[in-house]
Amino acid sequence: MSEQEERKSLSERRDLWEETTLQGSLDRHPERMAKFMTTSGAPVERLYTPVDTANLDYLRDLGFPGEYPYTRGVHATMHRGRLWTMRMFAGFGTAEETNARYKYLLEHGETGLSVAFDMPTLYGYDSDAPEALGEFGKCGVAVSSLADMEVLFDGIPVDKITTSMTINSPAAVIWAMYIAMAEKRGIPAEALGGTIQNDILKEYIAQKEFIFPPKPSMRLVVDTFEYGSRHLPRWNTISISGYHIREAGSTAAQELAFTLADGLEYVRWGIERGLDVDEFAPRLSFFFNSHNDFFEEIAKFRAARRIWAREMRETFGATDPRSWLLRFHTQTAGCSLTAQQPENNIVRTAWQALAAVLGGTQSLHTNSMDEALALPSEYAVKIALRTQQLIAHESGVVNTIDPLAGSYFVEAMTNRMEEETYQYFRKIEALGGVIPAVERGFFQREIAEAAYRYQMEIDTRERVVIGVNELAEAEPVRIPLLEMDPAGYERQVARLEWVRRERDSEQVGATLDALRQAARTTENTMPYILDCVRAYATLSEIMGVFREVFGEYREPTII
Amino acid sequence: MTDRRIRVLIAKPGLDGHDRGAKVIARALRDAGMEVVYTGIRQTPEMIAEAALQEDVDVVGMSILSGAHMALFPRVMELLRQNDMDDVLVVTGGIIPDEDVPALNEMGIRGIFGPGTPTDEIVDFIRENVA
Numbered sequence: 001m002s003e004q005e006e007r008k009s010l011s012e013r014r015d016l017w018e019e020t021t022l023q024g025s026l027d028r029h030p031e032r033m034a035k036f037m038t039t040s041g042a043p044v045e046r047l048y049t050p051v052d053t054a055n056l057d058y059l060r061d062l063g064f065p066g067e068y069p070y071t072r073g074v075h076a077t078m079h080r081g082r083l084w085t086m087r088m089f090a091g092f093g094t095a096e097e098t099n100a101r102y103k104y105l106l107e108h109g110e111t112g113l114s115v116a117f118d119m120p121t122l123y124g125y126d127s128d129a130p131e132a133l134g135e136f137g138k139c140g141v142a143v144s145s146l147a148d149m150e151v152l153f154d155g156i157p158v159d160k161i162t163t164s165m166t167i168n169s170p171a172a173v174i175w176a177m178y179i180a181m182a183e184k185r186g187i188p189a190e191a192l193g194g195t196i197q198n199d200i201l202k203e204y205i206a207q208k209e210f211i212f213p214p215k216p217s218m219r220l221v222v223d224t225f226e227y228g229s230r231h232l233p234r235w236n237t238i239s240i241s242g243y244h245i246r247e248a249g250s251t252a253a254q255e256l257a258f259t260l261a262d263g264l265e266y267v268r269w270g271i272e273r274g275l276d277v278d279e280f281a282p283r284l285s286f287f288f289n290s291h292n293d294f295f296e297e298i299a300k301f302r303a304a305r306r307i308w309a310r311e312m313r314e315t316f317g318a319t320d321p322r323s324w325l326l327r328f329h330t331q332t333a334g335c336s337l338t339a340q341q342p343e344n345n346i347v348r349t350a351w352q353a354l355a356a357v358l359g360g361t362q363s364l365h366t367n368s369m370d371e372a373l374a375l376p377s378e379y380a381v382k383i384a385l386r387t388q389q390l391i392a393h394e395s396g397v398v399n400t401i402d403p404l405a406g407s408y409f410v411e412a413m414t415n416r417m418e419e420e421t422y423q424y425f426r427k428i429e430a431l432g433g434v435i436p437a438v439e440r441g442f443f444q445r446e447i448a449e450a451a452y453r454y455q456m457e458i459d460t461r462e463r464v465v466i467g468v469n470e471l472a473e474a475e476p477v478r479i480p481l482l483e484m485d486p487a488g489y490e491r492q493v494a495r496l497e498w499v500r501r502e503r504d505s506e507q508v509g510a511t512l513d514a515l516r517q518a519a520r521t522t523e524n525t526m527p528y529i530l531d532c533v534r535a536y537a538t539l540s541e542i543m544g545v546f547r548e549v550f551g552e553y554r555e556p557t558i559i
Numbered sequence: 560m561t562d563r564r565i566r567v568l569i570a571k572p573g574l575d576g577h578d579r580g581a582k583v584i585a586r587a588l589r590d591a592g593m594e595v596v597y598t599g600i601r602q603t604p605e606m607i608a609e610a611a612l613q614e615d616v617d618v619v620g621m622s623i624l625s626g627a628h629m630a631l632f633p634r635v636m637e638l639l640r641q642n643d644m645d646d647v648l649v650v651t652g653g654i655i656p657d658e659d660v661p662a663l664n665e666m667g668i669r670g671i672f673g674p675g676t677p678t679d680e681i682v683d684f685i686r687e688n689v690a
Binding site: 119120122123125131132133134135138139207208209247248249335338339340372373374448451452455458459465467468469476481554555557558559 | 578579597599625626631656657679
């Protein structure tokens, strides 16, 4: 029998099964729901068979690990060779408190660092700026100058461990502080490994920590690409992020499509600057969410690798295979956590983490059970870290590569993710590209729609959330929460005042002036930012120069 | 109850850009027949009080995740009082620790809605409490 005939016969057999065995069963016991859907609201069929993957061509669509199109993984040995980096996103209060947390996490087996900055730092303000009222150290650690960065990494071997920093509008400045901190300890820039998030496009789309209009913001991003490719070969100059898009309420397919569209936009800007695509593309990295729907998430990760490899090779003509690789960090879904019965979050996080591992992640953060209530306590964060270690060492899932390949369901879902992504690519293109689509509120509207739909599904109990709309308990379950040092703010302001008093103010003025001049031209700003940072200019001062030259962006308000 | 539709200002105080909740609530209140004005993100207490006055609202709803509420909310309440808007119903939602609730009630914030609150519970609360 030919392959086609085999499929036809299989398809006929399936029809027969539906009419006989299945119908008989449904007549006696109807299914629990009229429709089954993923966390994203996508329909899920009762059964998947080879008919659903009929068009799959193994070599074209899956290939081998470490080979194009990388659907099965970016490395030939994947987690058999090296486990993912266990990288817990952490930061609160002062640099001292956060430094102690990093040491605690490293002591308990964490293998990479990840810095959470507070709101004022994310918006480029010093801790004592009027705009920072009440925000110091609340959602992360405050870093207002090189002095804070030195305390933050005191006693941590930054030449041996990689550090990821979730910073966007002020990414170049914070990165410069990290480089200068290492420099003062005698560690050259080229020895440093890590990541700056630096993904400004998703800030306009979802996370909303933009400062400047899109174009000058993109210029700063490309400045870091250029500088990094020449001076920090081990540094990921961007982490193109779907995480925040998903947290803002998007579906899995929207997360994938918008993130990859952003990625392609950065590549265009890099090329436009005159960089060779293979000069910077190998240092582009990604960051995805792992939400509740186990198979949908795995399909998303697999589709992401395939689409990126194809676009980089076919559309942009990259020839270095490292440019084709979609390497990614994953964080489990903060928005899936419930404030009610918080211990249940340990379980949610565990299977979300498992999906990330099965999806071939390079790095992972697992949320702590208390994160719908506060920043993580030591107790909660240790369980979250242990969850990764349990998956790595006890579950057995790391023993073979991409074990879900060939699953009719997973392959069909992977294909569907890819199709939806290309549909969105066409829509974005029709709007004139990513930036015009941002300015017209396209992404924001799509995400708001999806978020509202999701909430309505919960409100109408079409979607079950244990402990919230089902199995709720009258008496709240309480767990111990993190308490911050109440004297932290005073300590931070004292250090800032000390910095302003002790530094050479003429040098500060001169380096800021030089930066202002450079910002007005098309020169790469990174060397000038580094000079400001080395002179202990503060974050507000340096970002103030850019605010003055670039102006500030106001977004269209969309409900 | 008059025939006038309830007017609500949904505001995002402080630097916090997490606007998912604010937008969902704004839409839910609108779908429930209320007139909703959404300020957008990064609003100072002064901007919120001014918008409440200009829009002549019955309700101010503030959504916050960042933890800056104990610094920002008292200022909003003070400014509303200065604008003779003591009768405005002020509600809030987001990540608000239990131990802050008595102090918030004390300053006149009446509805405090944490994560997982069904939107119709908020709609009902507003309908019952708007004078």
